[in-house]
Amino acid sequence: MTQRLNSTNNEDYDELVANDVDNSREKVVKKLAALYRQILSAIGEDPDRQGLQKTPHRAANALWYFSHGYNIKLDELLNGAIFDEDHDEMVIVKDIEFFSMCEHHLVPIYGHVSIGYLPNKQVLGLSKLARVVEMYSRRLQVQERMTRQIAEAITQAINPCGVGVVIEATHMCMSSRGVQKVQSKTITSSMVGVFPEDIAGKQLVLKDTNNNDVELTEDEKVEKLAKLYREILVTIGEDPQREGILKTPHRAAKALLYFTHGYDVHLDELLNGAIFDEDHDEMVIVKDIEFFSMCEHHLVPIYGHVSIGYLPNKQVLGLSKLARVVEMFSRRLQVQERLTRQIAEAIQSAVKPAGVGVVVEASHMCMSTRGVQKIQSSTITSSMVGEFRNNQKTREEFLALIRPNGSRQLDPIDTILTPLFGPFEGRHVSAHVFKHVTQQVALVVVAAITQ
Incomplete structure (x- = not known):
């Protein structure tokens, strides 16, 4: 028996969460909001500017939601949904979506969990497996521990003959900082009972306060932010002395400074004279520039791709500088609309081209990991x-030209030229010029064939 479930998002679960924390949530959110306000000041932002006025409160509510699993107890979650059933074949629920937070850098972990168990005269309501995932993922986590906790919870609940749990996840602490390996994924498993040797879980494999005028040194910024993050950990109910999060305040502080280092970069210094006189008047495009930023409303990641095109006006910009301009503006607290405009304005200011076009396509984790939880949007x-x-x-x-290869529909001229010379996608300027020069020749060929 195999079933696929999306992440839990129903009224019963929400009511359980709300009932457990009604008395304390308002107090916790208020304290977290005050701490986030100090964090904004510590990184050099003005918490009173329009876009950030409500950010401390929004970020506090978001963090409470991301960590509300501390307030859920297994017995209450299962709520008696354990049934006597003489079924001894494997039960699998696969591809359960989850979102969590890395306890080392306080940035998202997201992916899928697949769970299988061999019943021992009792079965668990299928939706409860997804809710168990939700309970443990909504805490500060490391993937290894979360995998083990899910397996142990199912074992405790129904004492099956065996349990297997496999998690495949993306860690934003790897993709948006440090090594920045965007496509990498981490797979962990926990096998209990008969799973280690007899079955080996093969069916579970995932196939598919603050004076902004005072200039702080880097070390002083880290210490100040680390102190605030330590208070945040205490406020959400964690023990900052626990081994796994002992160094988290400092790691999270350094990560946040990296995510926002764009404030310290200035356009003139970034371009560093890489502007060249060139009598070139055809379009220049650099597409699919990866970027990572942080939503200024909830302080969670935005990530995606930027494509830039411009028509030179006697001057061109070093190509790598286009990517660096994206990096400079993305490494700040942002809204996507402003980021798009700032990139265009920077290029216009630098080389005064005849025109500039910027398109940004991004995923917002404030939409996918909280609220509406629309993952594919x-x-x-x-x-x-x-x-x-x-x-x-x-x-x-x-x-x-910035569409993915193969998505552009071919016009009649393309249908003649493509078999002879290959598709024009990705050739940018040369394709445009070549097509213009050969158009009349192609028309003559078409006319000759149709006569």
Whole structure:
């Protein structure tokens, strides 16, 4: 028996969470909001500017939600949904979505859990398996411990002949800082009872306060933020002396400074004279530039890709500088709309081109890990300046060239040229020029064939 479940998001679970913490949530959120306000000041932001005025409270509510699993008890969660059943074949619920927070850097972990067990005269309501995942994932975690806790909880609940749990997850502490390995995933397993030798879990394998005028040194910033993070840990009910999170305040402080180091970078210093006189008037495009940022409303990651195009006006910009401009503005607290506009304005300011186009497509973890929890949704924003805004053909050429390879529909000329010379996607300027030069020749060929 195999079933696929999405993450828990129903009224019964929400009511259980709310009932357990009604008395303390308001007090906890208020204290967390005060701490987040100090964090904003410590990184050099103005917590009173319009976009950030409500951020401390929103971030506090978000953190409470991310860590509400501390307030749920297993017996209350299962609520008697254990049934006598003479069924001795494996029960599997696979691809249960989950979101958690790395206890070392306080950034998201997300992925899928697959659970299998061999009943021993009792079965567990299927939705309860997903709720067990939710309970343990909504705490500060390391993936290894979470895997073991889920297996132990099922063993405790129904004493099955065997339990197997496999988790495949992405760690934002690896993808958005440090080694920045975006595609890497971590797989952990916990096998109990007959699973280690007899079955080996093969069916579970995942296939598919503050004076902003005072300049602090880097070490002083780390110490100040670490102190605030320590208070946050205590406020959500954690023990900051526990081995796994003993160094978390310092690690989280350094991570936050890295995520927001764009405040310390200035455009002139970044470009460093990499502007060159060049009599080139065809479109220049750099597409699919990966970026990571932080939503200024909930202080959780935004990540995605930026594509930039511009029409030079006697000057060109070193190509790598386009990616560095993206990095500078993304490593700040952001909203996607502003990030898109800032990139376009920076390029316009640097080389004064005839036009600039910027398109950003991103996933917002404030949407996927809380609230509506829409995991597959992405947000697209654009900023068009000069010819990209005023000239429809320029804009359409740019948008066609930044589409994924193969998604662009071919016009009649393309259908003739592509078999002979290969697709034009990715050739950018040369494709545009070549197509213009050969268009008349292709028309003659078409006419000759159809006569």
